[in-house]
Amino acid sequence: MNIIVAITGASGVIYGIKILQELKKNQVTSHLIISKWGKETIKTETDYSISEVEALADYVYDETDMAAPISSGSFKCDGMIVAPCSMKTLSGIAHGYTEDLIIRAADVTIKEKRRLILMVRETPLNPMHLENMLKLSQIGVTILPPVPAFYTKPETIDDIINQTVGRVLDQFGIEIDNMKRWGNLSIQKEAVKER
Ligand SMILES: Cc1cc2nc3c(=O)[nH]c(=O)nc-3n(C[C@H](O)[C@H](O)[C@H](O)COP(=O)(O)O)c2cc1C
Numbered sequence: 001m002n003i004i005v006a007i008t009g010a011s012g013v014i015y016g017i018k019i020l021q022e023l024k025k026n027q028v029t030s031h032l033i034i035s036k037w038g039k040e041t042i043k044t045e046t047d048y049s050i051s052e053v054e055a056l057a058d059y060v061y062d063e064t065d066m067a068a069p070i071s072s073g074s075f076k077c078d079g080m081i082v083a084p085c086s087m088k089t090l091s092g093i094a095h096g097y098t099e100d101l102i103i104r105a106a107d108v109t110i111k112e113k114r115r116l117i118l119m120v121r122e123t124p125l126n127p128m129h130l131e132n133m134l135k136l137s138q139i140g141v142t143i144l145p146p147v148p149a150f151y152t153k154p155e156t157i158d159d160i161i162n163q164t165v166g167r168v169l170d171q172f173g174i175e176i177d178n179m180k181r182w183g184n185l186s187i188q189k190e191a192v193k194e195r
Pocket of ligand 1: 008009038040044085088122
């Protein structure tokens with residue numbers, strides 16, 4: 001399996017990093033692009049260096065490299081995850097304005113009818129953000145904001161990240177460790193027992 005992962009300059013770059021770690025564990029070939037502001041956000045939000053993040057991927061491309069293999073539909077690939085996805089990159093994808101390799105690869109993913117997951121992150125959302133998400137959702141793009149579920153009773157930030165990453169990788173049929181599913185939760189078992 002080949003998956004493209006893009007990290008853009010929105011809060012929550014740790015999701016992209018965790019996704020790369022899980023893809024590696026599951027022997028999925030990863031193709032990574034980090035935008036200029038994605039790199040700045042990695043420095044701001046995490047203790048990872050850019051080279052440590054890049055080392056998690058099988059292939060790394062510069063966001064300006066429009067001649068990279070993933071820029072073409074002839075490159076065989078199973079889909080793409082933008083984690084996290086800034087409102088700027090969301091807008092570029094929604095409008096087909098392929099000014100960098102991240103938006104071009106997403107544009108190709110859409111035209112080739114492959115799976116595209118956008119972990120969009122901004123709050124609050126303005127009408128342009130919402131319109132761009134709706135437009136893409138209507139053509140089959142998965143809009144998957146990193147919104148935590150509290151029914152899993154997370155105890156650490158890692159629990160929250162893990163659960164959301166599990167939901168993203170579910171889209172590709174990739175199972176990760178310690179993923180809590182509603183049907184398997186003890187709270188639900190208790191509720192069933194009481195009935
Ligand atoms: C630390 C930091 C956090 C940011 N968080 C967000 C965010 O959550 N959502 C967003 O849309 N933009 C956010 N921005 C602004 C984007 O980085 C900016 O719009 C940038 O142009 C996005 O470009 P890119 O999509 O090519 O990475 C943030 C910027 C910084 C420096």
